[in-house]
Amino acid sequence: MIEVKNLHKSFGDAHILKGISNTFEQGKTNLIIGQSGSGKSVFLKCLLGLYDYEEGSIEYNGEVFANLSEDKKRDMRAKIGMVFQGSALFDSLTIEENVMFPLRMFTKLKKDEMRERASIVLKRVNLEDAHKKMPSEASGGMQKRVAIARAIVNNPKYLFCDEPNSGLDPKTAIVIDNLIHEITEEYNITTVINTHDMNSVMEIGDSIMFLKDGLKAWEGSKKTIFKTDNKIVTDFVYSSNLFKKVREAVLKEQG
Amino acid sequence: MQYLNNIGTYFLMIIELFRKPTKWSVMRHLILKDIDDLIIGSLGIVSFIAFFVGGVVTIQTALNIDNPLIPKTLVGFATRQSILLEFAPTFMSIIMAGKVGSFITSSIGTMRVTEQIDALEVMGINSLNYLVFPKLVAMAFYPFVISIAMFLGIIGGLTACVYGGYSSVDDFITGIQQDFQPFHIVYAFIKTFLFAFVLATIPSYHGYYMKGGALEVGEASTTSFVWTSVTIILLNYLATQLLLS
Incomplete structure (x- = not known):
């Protein structure tokens, strides 16, 4: 579980996050939605520790991330998997090496054991035959699946996805959505997804937070989003x- | 003010790249890959340029000696001095700023643009140590490249001299042995180590801290080449003043 309390973040005079509080629950697919410029990406980068914030706190299972020692932060990061908008696969490594990367960095497994683990997760994302390919030889959908495989290979407790469907055709987008949702339930991890995709909202939004101008404007789920009469949300979702x-x-x- | 900010950030980057070291089993592969890319991959162009520029230096020197009182051995002497003191360490480093420097800036810059550096940071990896430190270690082998440039420059000079009919092999070899000061080699390699540090770190700085997209990667490579060359020229002046005057 991740608990965010009163998070404030500014860049110079621009106050981007204006006191956001929210709880992202374990075993659920938590979505962050909102217009471009509403602060979603900044919020996600604060959660990941890529940005410092001025006020508030972020707790991972009760531990305030900012207060941890460097060693504990490193241990915590090993429990985080991230799927970037552009996949962010390492160009110089094969798909198998990309997936094995977190294992090489954080475990003492032997190479054969790493290969075996990589094979299991590549099979899980339906990429059994892509081990030796370079990322440049893979399609956008394949790259996203490799990024998901890399994110889950070290059994993370937390999975973050920044616009996992951007640039994908509707069919592949649904495959990716379902994959993330299944993995979240299967591994009982806390998943936070930053998205613009309304299909994702309707399909996998166990918990949804709507951001507007750096503030939480609404929270609910895929079930309650149909019933809401919050005009800010309906104007955006049902545009x-x-x-x-x-x-x-x-x-x-x-009825 | 921006220049001071950049210089400060550069030195902070140097400190940061020694912190939180990457696992040795991973780092070893990165170092070997960078030695292959930066050192072995440069040998071809360095050998080609050194051989032919060595020949040109010899021809120019020979053509400008028209006084019969000046001994023919001067051609070999002047070639040796030009190549050992300036051409191999300095001129070759400026060429390497274009070849190796642009490669470093564009490869790290592309990683920045495509969020690969963010991916490393999210995993808790010191991305500066992971990306820049292996390049710094690889560039410790740069004096090997310069040694080859020195050797082939003189061989190029000898070849041009003999085949062009400017002096005999004996005169040229006597010339390159004449008034030889071993400290000149020390001076050349001190400069080479300084330039190797510059060649590894300034292009890395420009790649790592760049912002924007593909166009900005190109701009960062150009800026990196300019500042690496300027720094090499300034360090060359300072080193010469301090070590030879």
Whole structure:
């Protein structure tokens, strides 16, 4: 579980995060949604410890990340998996070496054991035959799946995804969404996803936080988002006619 | 003010790259890869340039000696001095700022743009140590490259001299042995080590701290070449003043 309390972050005079509090629960797919410039990426980078913040706290299972010693921070980071928007695979390494990378850095496993572990997770993301390929030889969807495999190979407790569906076709996007959701439940990890994709919201949003202008404007789930009458949320989520019709149909069905 | 900020950040980067070292089993591979990319990969172009520039230095010297009172051995002497003192360590380092420096800046810059450096940081890896330290260690072998440049420069001079008919082999060899001061070799290699440090760190700085996209990677490579060359020229002046005057 990750608990964020009253988080403030500024860049010079620009106050980006204006006191956000939220709890991201274990075993659930937690989504952060909001317009571009609402502070989602900054919030995620604060959670990951890539940005320092001025006020507030971030607790990982009761431990305040900022107060940890360097060694404990390093141990904590070994428990974090991250899927970047552009996958961020290491160009000079093969797909198998990319997946083995966290194991090489944080474990004392032998090479054969690392290979075996990499094979298991590559199979889990349906990439059994891609071990020796270079990232440049893989499609966008394959690269995302490799990034997910790399993120979960060391059995993380926390999984962060920054726009995992960006640049993917709708079919592949659904595959990636379902994969993340299944892995979250299977490994009982705390997953936080930063997304613009409304399909993801409807499909896998166990918990949803809506950010607007650096503030939490709404929180709920894929079930409650249809019923909300919060105008800020409905203007954003149901901006397309398709989703308006989906909402009307769902509400009609629920009476 | 921005210049002071950049200089300060550069020195902080130097300190940071020695902290939180990467596991030796991983670092060993990175060092070997960088030795291959930066040192072995440069030998071809260095050998080619050194051989032919050595020849040109000899021809220019020979053509400018038209006084019969000046001994023919001067051609070999002047070639040796030019190549050992300046051409091999300094001129070759400026060429390497273009070849190795641009490679370092663009490879690290691309990693920055594609969030690969963020991926390392998220995993708790000191990305500066992981990326820059192996390059610094690899560049410790740079004097080997310069030794080859010295040797081939003189061989190029000898070849041009003999085949161009400017002097005999004996005169040239006598010339390159004339008034030889071993300290000149020490001076050349002190400069080489300084330039190796500059060649590893300034391009890394420009790649690591760049912001933007693909266009900015290109701009960072150009800026890196300019500042690496300027620093080499300034250090060359200071080292010469301190060590030879």
